[in-house]
Amino acid sequence: MSAFPEFQVIPAVDMQDGEVVQLVQGERGTEKTYGDPVDAARRWLDEGAEALHLVDLDGAFEGQRANGDAIDEVLETVDVPTQLGGGIRTADDAVDLLERGVDRVILGTAAVENPDIVAEISERHPDSVVVSLDAKDGEVVVEGWTEGAGISPVDAAERYAELGAAAILFTNVDVEGKLEGVAAEPVRELVEATDVPVIASGGVATLEDVRALEDAGAAAVVVGSALYEGKFTLAEAQSAIDSS
Numbered sequence: 001m002s003a004f005p006e007f008q009v010i011p012a013v014d015m016q017d018g019e020v021v022q023l024v025q026g027e028r029g030t031e032k033t034y035g036d037p038v039d040a041a042r043r044w045l046d047e048g049a050e051a052l053h054l055v056d057l058d059g060a061f062e063g064q065r066a067n068g069d070a071i072d073e074v075l076e077t078v079d080v081p082t083q084l085g086g087g088i089r090t091a092d093d094a095v096d097l098l099e100r101g102v103d104r105v106i107l108g109t110a111a112v113e114n115p116d117i118v119a120e121i122s123e124r125h126p127d128s129v130v131v132s133l134d135a136k137d138g139e140v141v142v143e144g145w146t147e148g149a150g151i152s153p154v155d156a157a158e159r160y161a162e163l164g165a166a167a168i169l170f171t172n173v174d175v176e177g178k179l180e181g182v183a184a185e186p187v188r189e190l191v192e193a194t195d196v197p198v199i200a201s202g203g204v205a206t207l208e209d210v211r212a213l214e215d216a217g218a219a220a221v222v223v224g225s226a227l228y229e230g231k232f233t234l235a236e237a238q239s240a241i242d243s244s
Contacts, residue, residue: 003081003104003127003166004197004219008051009210009237010083011044012201012224013037013074015067016057022225028061034228037070041078044227047234051081053201053222059087060108075101083130085169091120098125106169108132109142112149112156115163122164130199131160135186136173153186157194165196167219172202182209184216191217207232207240214241 014021016031020040024030034040041052054074058066065071065087075082085106088094094105094117104127111118111131121129133153134141140149140156149156157168170190172183182203191198197219204210204223213221227234 004199007214007218007241008220009049009234009241010051010053010199010220010222011040011049011227011234012053012055012222013040013044014055014057014224015070015086018067018070020228021057022228023057032225032228037067038073038077041074044234045078045080048238049080049234051083051220052078054082054084054102055106056084056086060085062087065093072100083169085130085132091117091124094121094129095124098128104128104130104166106130106132108134111160112140112142112151115159118160118163118165122166126164127166129165130167130169131156131165132169132171133157133190134171134173138186141173153190154193157190157196157198161194161196167197167199168194169199169201169222170218174202181205182212184212187213187218188216205231207237210237210240 015037020034020037021031054071056065056067081103083104083106084097084102088105088107089110097105107129118129133156135153140151140153142149170187172186187200199220200213200218201222204226210221
């Protein structure tokens with residue numbers, strides 16, 4: 001698909017209370033802060049980012065977006081594709097963001113509760129919906145990773161592909177934010193089960209993790225803590241996949 005002609009390493013800019021943060025396993029209270037979202041976005045662009053992954057964490061937890069000003073500033077600053085998630089609950093919400101300059105919207109809880117929202121947005125803006133499948137112990141979880149949805153990632157991915165999803169964002173909550181490495185097998189299983197691109201997220205700590213997800217067939221990987229903590233640079237990650 002044109003959105004991912006080749007494997008991409010996408011830096012994450014997760015926002016809470018107007019600051020960049022990284023959570024451990026998505027739990028509030030575990031966050032480390034990393035300054036201003038616009039500064040972070042500029043940094044990743046300067047280091048060669050081909051896309052940015054934006055998350056409104058307040059929106060994800062509270063159900064309504066709370067970092068709109070910071071997001072608008074980032075959108076005005078960057079000239080690479082952006083994908084945004086967190087608190088997008090209605091088709092009108094999503095369309096508003098797409099018309100303000102976001103390239104892809106990420107739907108989690110909203111898509112689980114109302115799968116038809118994926119088709120509704122896709123009809124108005126084709127190839128713009130990424131469905132976020134967050135998995136814990138092999139089950140999709142919603143509401144900020146606090147509730148099980150009673151469906152496996154593979155079954156969910158097949159459903160959303162039929163509804164027009166442009167990609168699946170797969171986060172393995174079991175390893176998210178721990179900097180202890182990735183679980184490549186669930187990613188491989190998902191890639192083999194669906195025709196839409198799979199963006200992997202969660203647990204990346206080393207360049208080997210990045211390569212493992214590329215080898216598993218992912219179209220892209222979202223990296224947060226490892227970049228902010230200096231485990232490797234974005235340039236090193238891009239070189240690692242170019243040489244693999």
